[in-house]
Amino acid sequence: MIASSCGFARLLSQRVLLGHLAVSAALGVIALAPGHAHAAGNAGADVFATECAECHSLKQGKNKKGPSLFAVAGRKAGSIEDFKYSSAMTSSGIVWTADQIDSYVTQPKKAVPGGIMKYDGLPDAKARADLIEYLASVK
Numbered sequence: 490m491i492a493s494s495c496g497f498a499r500l501l502s503q504r505v506l507l508g509h510l511a512v513s514a515a516l517g518v519i520a521l522a523p524g525h526a527h528a529a530g531n532a533g534a535d536v537f538a539t540e541c542a543e544c545h546s547l548k549q550g551k552n553k554k555g556p557s558l559f560a561v562a563g564r565k566a567g568s569i570e571d572f573k574y575s576s577a578m579t580s581s582g583i584v585w586t587a588d589q590i591d592s593y594v595t596q597p598k599k600a601v602p603g604g605i606m607k608y609d610g611l612p613d614a615k616a617r618a619d620l621i622e623y624l625a626s627v628k
């Protein structure tokens with residue numbers, strides 16, 4: 490019995506540690522997410538953080554390696570004034586509807602041949618749907 494209660498105590502302390510990590514991870518996401526991230530957007534916020542945040546900010550006017558994606562939904566491709574796009578992007582004629590973002594994020598080089606987004610694409614359809622829902626909420 491002693492051995493198993495020890496095991497239980499160890500399990501408990503692991504739980505506490507994991508709980509703590511989960512809480513700090515959640516706080517990290519909330520800190521990154523502008524405006525109000527409601528529950529449905531959280532999965533998308535995670536996808537954004539791991540796949541896109543290296544190059545894109547969601548702050549208005551803040552460009553990184555890629556243009557700010559603040560209020561990207563409904564925007565004309567290549568329309569951030571002070572970002573240096575490829576001519577492929579500025580002349581693509583794309584408007585960033587959910588469908589267009591979906592095909593671009595699936596295969597950037599196929600959707601905009603000659604574009605300069607160095608991203609191989611996100612094959613997971615569920616992750617893309619969560620991401621797009623989240624992006625649409627940032628406006």
Ligand code: HEC
Pocket residue numbers: 537540541542543544545554555556558561565566567568569573574575576577578579585590593594601603604605606607608611620
């Ligand atoms: C390695 C850096 C990098 C990563 C990672 C990246 N992007 Fe980009 N993104 C860029 C660059 C650079 C451009 C400009 C492309 C061009 O001009 O051809 C761009 C352009 C875009 C545009 C067009 C914006 C506009 O103003 O027309 C969208 C939408 C976009 N990215 C979405 C995403 C999403 C969503 C992700 C994550 C799944 C992502 N990007 C990941 C660098 C990146």
